[in-house]
Amino acid sequence: MAVQLQTAQPPKAKRVNFSLFNLFATLLTIALALLFFFPFYWAVVGALKQPNELQVVPPLLYPPVPQWKNFIEVGNVLPFYRYLWNTIVITVIGSIGGLVSSSLVGYGFASFRFRGRNTLFVILLTTIALPGEVTMIPTYILFVNVLGWGNSILPLIVPSFFGGGAFSIFLFRQFFASIPKELNDAAKIDGCGPLRYYLRILLPLSMPVIITLAILWFQFYWNDLLGPLIYLTDQEKSTITTGLLALRSTLGGSFSRRGQAMDHLLMAGSLIGMLPSILIFFALQRYFIKGVIMTGIKG
Amino acid sequence: MTQSTTVQLTGAQLSSSVTRKRRLSRVALLEEAWGYLFILPWLLGFVILTLGPMVISLYWSFTKYEFPLPAKWYGVQNYINAFTQDDLFPTALWNTVYYVIFSVPLGLAASLLLALLLDRKLPGRAVLRTVYYIPSIVPAVVSAFLFSYLFQPEYGLVNSMLKGWGIVGPGWFNSVSWVKPTLILLALWGAGGPTMIIFLAGLQNIPTDLYEAAEVDGAGRLQQFWSITLPMLSPTIFFNLVTGIIAAFKIFTAAYVATGGGPYYASYFYVLHLFNNFFKYLNMGYASALAWILFVIIMIFTAIQLKVARRWVYYESETAGF
16 A cells, blocks of 8 residues: 555656567557547537437548537436536535545544554454445435435435545545654644644645545545435436436437437536546646555546 | 652652643543544444444344335345345346456456556657546446447447448447447446556556666566566556456446346346345345345455465565555
């Protein structure tokens, strides 16, 4: 786990020799990049086509007249932009809850001595390995049948306020533990209490960790299908992921049927759904890469 | 602690040391209180949202609990039913094992290939890395949509191109024999994501002088790859393998969206089966048993890998990291 943060650096100067092998490797690198990029291009083309251009064989490789109105049209079929807003609300509240609570808990584990601390920390670490499927069913009954939180965003956001995931806590703890103790001592002598120390000194120092974890939290909430699927029964409350499924069933059930040329709207919806992820990726690319190296977390 | 043992303690000194001890312990108590206060959110969450549900789901797995009817003790019948009565259980398990066996090694190989390609002097390296990475940040629902569109059998782009070359393309997501390979292809689209980045970091940690020495000794590229790159990278490969297998066992979203488990249950994976028993049939007892079986399977696989790892994972410092 203690991998060094080195990917951001330029590559080491390896043996530079022009050869047929290098040429081949470079061409392969570029060809694969085009291949990886192609589904995005195709989604954009699809989203901008007219219905009658969708099932032409061979397919048109570009939209003759880009139909930007498809992005409005998709909002007329279903309140798709409302789903976008719902997703933003859940993502923002849930991520903030996760960051606040896991940083507090991480601070507790890093800076205070109390009985049972090490045992509790080991327990916390083992919960990382527990598959969510094991706790899913009782948790569902608790939220929906005991607490009556069905059809609300509470079951999605409340858990993040309670410890915010073992992994975030672990990362915060590791980071806080690496801060020299003298800083805490000096702050104490100046009459700075634990809460003020956390707010004024620890949090500003941990911006890189906060941003890294914020990205992971964002991805968790933004991509989540299972949570909204089981808790948000009212279609009105859908998120982007369940909204896309609703869009597909409203438009005829599936891709792949001849005659139901609705793929342009499905592609428009898909683009809306992934655009925020991609924008955030470009804005914070460095932290994405750093986060992966630090955590080994897979998206 | 700093007192010298030769010094006799007077009564006054003793009492002062006692009060000091008490004061210290008050500070320690205060510290303890703060500590518990800060970890309280997690402690509550752990008891209410992890430990409690774990115990309850274990209990339910031994009951017949068809919601909303009350749970009735059922012994190990759910577990027996899974292996003897439920025809879909072996189907789901087999599909999942198939998916794990193919998607994980292929995914690792693809990620490693991309990392090797990027770990060279290359103009526009950062741009290429970005292009490789982006598919992995796309929500799984969206990537399933993009692939459904690309691989649509009749007018989709892929089959249209194949047709242009005189090949009749398969039914992809709609074909019993092709649906799992197509889902694996979808997983491979994300090969340039976190796994590749971890490989890239591993590659950059290999000391260059090893290659220089090998070159002096006249080792070719392939030999260098087998004798230096792979052994030096084995801890990284191991990490990606373990996490990759766990993730692959839990495949859900891509299949739920792209195929719904079909056609003819050909892509009906384990978690889909669990989900259906839980959310569709409200068979909470059986679904709980399925969850615990999955947990045990994952633990066994991970334990086997940890055991086998000693034979092929090379740790330079001989202090197994990770």
